[in-house]
Amino acid sequence: MTRAISVGLAGLGTVGGGVIEMLHKNADLVAARAGRNIVVTAVSARNRRRDRGFSIDGLQWFDDAVAMAADPSIDVVVEVMGGSDGPARALVEAALTAGKPVVTANKALVAVHGADLAALSEKTGTTLAFEAAVAGGIPVIKSLREGLAGNRISHVAGILNGTCNYILTVMREQGRDFPEVLADAQKLGYAEADPAFDVDGIDAAHKLAILAALSFGRPVAFEAVYIEGIRKISALDIGFARELGYRIKLLGIARQTDAGVAARVHPCMVPESSPIARVDGVFNAVVAEGDFVGRVMLEGRGAGAGPTASAVVADLIDIARDRVTPVWGAGSGSLSNAPSVSMDGHVCAYYLRLMVVDRPGVIADVTAALRDFGVSMGSLLQRGRAPGGAVPVVIVTHETQESAMLSAIQKIAQLSTVLEPPALIRIEPA
Numbered sequence: 146m147t148r149a150i151s152v153g154l155a156g157l158g159t160v161g162g163g164v165i166e167m168l169h170k171n172a173d174l175v176a177a178r179a180g181r182n183i184v185v186t187a188v189s190a191r192n193r194r195r196d197r198g199f200s201i202d203g204l205q206w207f208d209d210a211v212a213m214a215a216d217p218s219i220d221v222v223v224e225v226m227g228g229s230d231g232p233a234r235a236l237v238e239a240a241l242t243a244g245k246p247v248v249t250a251n252k253a254l255v256a257v258h259g260a261d262l263a264a265l266s267e268k269t270g271t272t273l274a275f276e277a278a279v280a281g282g283i284p285v286i287k288s289l290r291e292g293l294a295g296n297r298i299s300h301v302a303g304i305l306n307g308t309c310n311y312i313l314t315v316m317r318e319q320g321r322d323f324p325e326v327l328a329d330a331q332k333l334g335y336a337e338a339d340p341a342f343d344v345d346g347i348d349a350a351h352k353l354a355i356l357a358a359l360s361f362g363r364p365v366a367f368e369a370v371y372i373e374g375i376r377k378i379s380a381l382d383i384g385f386a387r388e389l390g391y392r393i394k395l396l397g398i399a400r401q402t403d404a405g406v407a408a409r410v411h412p413c414m415v416p417e418s419s420p421i422a423r424v425d426g427v428f429n430a431v432v433a434e435g436d437f438v439g440r441v442m443l444e445g446r447g448a449g450a451g452p453t454a455s456a457v458v459a460d461l462i463d464i465a466r467d468r469v470t471p472v473w474g475a476g477s478g479s480l481s482n483a484p485s486v487s488m489d490g491h492v493c494a495y496y497l498r499l500m501v502v503d504r505p506g507v508i509a510d511v512t513a514a515l516r517d518f519g520v521s522m523g524s525l526l527q528r529g530r531a532p533g534g535a536v537p538v539v540i541v542t543h544e545t546q547e548s549a550m551l552s553a554i555q556k557i558a559q560l561s562t563v564l565e566p567p568a569l570i571r572i573e574p575a
């Protein structure tokens with residue numbers, strides 16, 4: 146067998162620990178598939194003395210992770226520290242510049258700086274691999290970039306954040322509201338102490354930006370992704386969704402249109418019978434539509450030590466085998482320059498829920514505002530009676546342009562009989 150590949154592992158947290166464990170437990174199998182042993186020989190983290198539940202005895206220690214790039218004994222760098230800038234970016238840039246292949250799980254880094262990093266990877270002829278960055282253990286990068294390489298992909302969508310999917314699932318199953326379920330998820334370790342990246346949709350947007358770049362063969366454009374998180378979803382809306390035959394999911398959706406690429410992350414109502422509606426808890430799923438293959442759906446665990454290590458180790462095996470694919474599937478000269486399309490022109494049916502004063506004439510004012518902006522109503526639902534008090538009213542529109550819908554809502558929100566900010570959720574066909 147050829148000489149072992151020596152890995153410098155930067156980051157010894159959830160993912161780093163998983164990589165060490167997998168390379169240890171499955172060493173024979175990995176060696177057989179890689180054609181050589183893959184061995185972690187050097188590590189870096191912030192705190193050398195932290196008890197991590199595994200031994201780093203005998204491994205070279207780096208206080209400064211970036212110095213790994215210059216160490217001649219290291220063949221490949223694995224960056225699992227996190228952060229779109231700082232040491233993670235510095236290390237990846239230094240390694241690529243030095244001609245050392247890089248494996249990273251860092252979606253923030255790839256989404257925000259992926260265009261520049263891909264250019265650097267191409268310039269130096271050095272692999273930048275990031276299977277673990279999107280949907281953890283689901284081999285979605287490989288599937289889109291290699292397995293579906295002969296297809297024109299028109300549409301890619303997914304449940305890309307396990308924390309949000311877990312929270313929405315528990316809210317639905319237990320009829321509880323967001324703040325309470327979030328607090329429980331934090332206690333159980335399913336949500337971070339600072340949950341903003343997850344619940345505000347940013348993490349899903351990082352992953353969607355990467356999927357869109359791969360699917361449509363263009364440089365990553367995170368800043369063009371429309372983002373809305375799940376904080377405003379209430380148990381009340383989840384209940385109405387059920388009554389209407391929908392489930393609420395945080396989806397990332399990217400579509401190639403004649404005008405360009407539209408990419409958005411927001412809560413969606415999806416038909417209860419659609420396969421994606423059935424993906425619950427911490428699971429992730431990705432659906433892609435290719436012109437020859439049709440629809441493909443992948444489902445699995447999107448986070449955690451095991452699934453993420455599975456993806457990192459697969460990348461290391463590809464590197465050991467010299468299986469090289471350009472970062473976005475094609476060289477920079479062949480990438481598309483399709484523009485990004487803004488959300489204003491988006492067209493869909495909307496779920497609109499209002500809390501209104503239970504008094505004659507109120508609905509007429511609301512429907513007049515919809516009419517003024519050309520929004521056509523599909524159905525209206527009112528539950529409960531509280532003369533003079535507040536009652537929920539649900540309106541489902543026909544297909545409407547986003548800009549018209551937003552203008553109508555602005556007017557509706559100003560009505561004195563509308564007591565709370567309107568809740569608006571886009572309905573996504575199956």
Ligand SMILES: NC(=O)c1ccc[n+]([C@@H]2O[C@H](COP(=O)([O-])OP(=O)(O)OC[C@H]3O[C@@H](n4cnc5c(N)ncnc54)[C@H](OP(=O)(O)O)[C@@H]3O)[C@@H](O)[C@H]2O)c1
Nearest residue numbers: 156157158159160190191192225226227232250251448449
């Ligand atoms: N967790 C998942 O399920 C998952 C899934 C997919 C992708 N990812 C991505 O994988 C990356 C790592 O995530 P994680 O969950 O493993 O994070 P984590 O558990 O917080 O671990 C981060 C590790 O990086 C080290 N580190 C942080 N800053 C450093 C610095 N400046 N210099 C050297 N080491 C530093 C930390 O050192 P100390 O231990 O000494 O503090 C820690 O060992 C992130 O980009 C994340 O988005 C994670």
